[in-house]
Amino acid sequence: MKYTQHNSPIHEALLRHKKNRVVPFDVPGHKGGRGTPELTEFLGADCLKVDVNSMKPLDNLIHPVSVIKAAEELAAEAFGADAAFFMVNGTTAAVQAMIMSTCKARDKIIMPRNVHRSSINALVVCGAIPVYVNPGVNHELGIPLGMAVEDIKTAISQNPDAKAILVNNPTYYGICSNLKEIVALAHQHDIKVLVDEAHGAHFYFGEELPISAMAAGADMAAVSMHKTGGSLTQSSFLVSKNTIDPGYIRQIINLTQTTSASYLLLSSLDLARKNMVLNGKEIVANIISLTEYARQEINKLGGYYAYSKELVNGDTVYDFDRTKLSIYTGNIGLAGIEVYDLLRDEYDIQIEFGDIGNILAIISAGDRAFELERLISALYEIKRLYSKDRVGMFNQEYINPEVILTPQKAFYSDKKSLKLSEAINHISGEFVMCYPPGIPILAPGERITKDIVDYIVYAKEKGSSLTGTKDMKVEHINVVV
């Protein structure tokens, strides 16, 4: 059968399967929901009926030969890739598969320090060595930016044996590096370009957006379809060019991916891809017009700064994703995390995250104008009722990490637990990060400094949710003995 972008092969196979009324003597044991009635009532019988196991007519994610293969081919075409892989363990698994497909133990990988924890986790697993490039920092906003091309040149000349470079496209805040130039530079040196597009799924479908990884010629990209593409949480795409053997990528994915892939997740990827191919232009245009309106209004309120393309500087901010509504709150004397908490606790508005100086609201196909009005009005009220002097606000700085051990070596070393304040000058054996955004403040193998401890204490005080350490309260930290 010849499929086109109007098809959704996995979804269509599930519909056929439902119609056939096959008697299930296989897993899952709820058997179409009959075995767990309360769950079925909660999620709906239609949903439970397609929560099935892989079988001949539904193909198998471990080794796709029919409908999953067809769906992956359609996805590859949609993303301008040579191969696409359906991921059911999040973009985390896609990022790890990218790194593990290109790096082995003791291979070097160039990356900005503001990567998501999933990247450094991959280094713990595979033993590759990170070469960090200092991302630029916007001192006014306290946000990490993209990587400067010159810094990458330096990193490459100092580490010509690096196997890969990892790029965020865009960062959580919407900032893009000069991806095309980075690809050209890396490929001259036979270095593979891996792109974390956890926040860039829409780049492939809309207009007036930053360039996508595949269009820029990158070798692989982890595309979080569930974040801005409309599929179910935990579903994601890994896409690649033929510069990397797709059979090998599949083997790497299968090292850690489940053998019981959820058809709910798979079909959601299939349908989200179809929807974005057919309607993505319109969806993205609508999102941009909503976001631009909100930005204008929020900037009129005074005290807030909803930033956009004016940050573009041709290098560390090569481009900006205008669908992101990132807002600097420092000028009303409140940390982003404080505004985040007020919005949720006092105004019943949940936003994506608040860090020390900023908040981020995700605007997507599901948003309506009157809900944005609520957000804008609530921000106005928060300014009126809660704003303070700037005194005592932390000036966020990029803290250049001193990497003593590889993440893997540090993670598996003998460790002891110390109070945070006593851990200064020791080597960290674990991660510390605010979640979200999940960018490590400390990664395993890095020197713990006073600046870092101060930052952690300040973030905790402001109400950030800190994670990563074995100690759930983040009062103690494991250091390498």
Place this chain on the structure above:
Amino acid sequence: MELWYTEHHTEHVNFSLKVKAELFNKQSDFQHVAIVDTYEYGRALILDGCLMVTEKDEFIYHDMIVHVPMATNLAVKKVLVIGAGDGGTVRELTRYPEIERIDMVEIDPMVVSACKEYLPQTACKLEDPRVHIYYEDGLKFIRRKVNQYDLILVDSTDPFGPGEGLFTREFYGNCYNALTEKGILVNQHESTYYDSYVEAMKRAHQRIKETFPIAKVYQAHIPTYPSGHWLFGYASKHFDPITDLDEEGWNALGLKTKYYNTELHKGCFAIPNYVKEQLDENE
């Protein structure tokens, strides 16, 4: 042939009116708008399937949303009305010659044009020179106003759908900001008889109380609304609706009303125990 309009007051309770004719039936950018002529209640405006006003009982709602705050402060000069596309609230306001300006903010132009054509009983005063109509989101409109209105009347639909933003803390805070120092806010406050409305009502009341020093609830009986027992919220920075009631002043105006009188004004703030308990729960 029998034609009936039915509204689901709860999942298990229906309210039906026998219909003579359908006069208007269109989908706007915001909601479904219908006007039908019924045997018992005359013409009725229906938004998204919910009955908003009927010719037979609209006087109760409009008397109560307008005259209660007006009799409390007869010096009101500038009024903001949010919602109220049927025009009934504005009609009652225009009876006060002292009022200099009435701004009406209605999100849906179709409601106004349909009512002008098919519900002249309520829409008759929308052409009054003091009335200025803005077709905008109420939340957006009010955000830009500071210290401008002596009275704000929120004549909204239910707290689900396009009217949702008018039951939020950010909205009440913005109203506080838009009111003069003696300003009064009155809002359509839903009902607490059926469980499905209780949470929304309690939340709205709590939000208003957090924002205004004086916040009360008063009641009216409106036959076509779910349970027939309906509440209004009264909030002010300055005026208490009972001790500041200007009985003589209002009666001297000689306004003829079908439901409201100053005796009823004092009584309507006395609410049943089950409502009191629901309102007190949050305290």
